[in-house]
Amino acid sequence: QVQLQESGPGLVKPSGTLSLTCTVSGDSVSDSNWWNWVRQSPGKGLEWIGEVYHSGSTNYNPSLMGRVSMSVDKSKNQFSLSLTSVTAADTAVYYCARDPDLEFWGQGILVTVSS
Amino acid sequence: DIQMTQSPSSLSASVGDRVTITCRASQGISTDLAWFQQKPGKAPKSLIYAASRLQSGVPSKFSGSGSGTDFTLTISNLQPEDFATYYCQQYKTNPLTFGGGTKVEIK
16 A cells, blocks of 8 residues: 655745655655645645656646755655745645555645744 | 636535536646545545546545546535545646635535
8 A cells, every 4th residue: 555654844934945755655766656746725725836756857836946846765765845935825735646646645744834 | 737627616415415516627638637535634535537537446426527628526425424625637737737626515
């Protein structure tokens, strides 16, 4: 059974960098799947942030271009998200999810941007 | 970006009812569409992919149809555990985009 688990700070200061890690079990990040990040602002809908492949290839949502980066750590079977210059608008529950079709999701982690 | 528009945004239904949710894409996406169910405080759960294919373990009371720009999710024999918010999502083109959601509430 594929399981994903997000981890990272729950509080980030404005203008700081949000850094999250997704640990994968029951599957390998080196397999032929894209690994995704999706966020959901409080009481709002779902926003796709981007995806990363084990080769390091990435696709990002243009709305976040320039602030987002993703990477894969094969040795730890993890993939990561970094979002710079955060504001209150980046406060959200962040989910990691696996393709195809976003079949598997982590439980989500609430990240609040506040001083 | 491809815009996904769901309707209605909310609906009230009774246990045992059959409900239908509509999703419209701003341009043709073939059958590159998925449906998700989300309950409060939980991650979305994948129900359907390729517009009509059920994910493993999803009961057959859920069904999807459509292609191109117009899609539907139908839930038969609504049960208490089905009351949730449902989202459609296209994966034809990046960025992946979601509909605004349909909240199914108990009447």
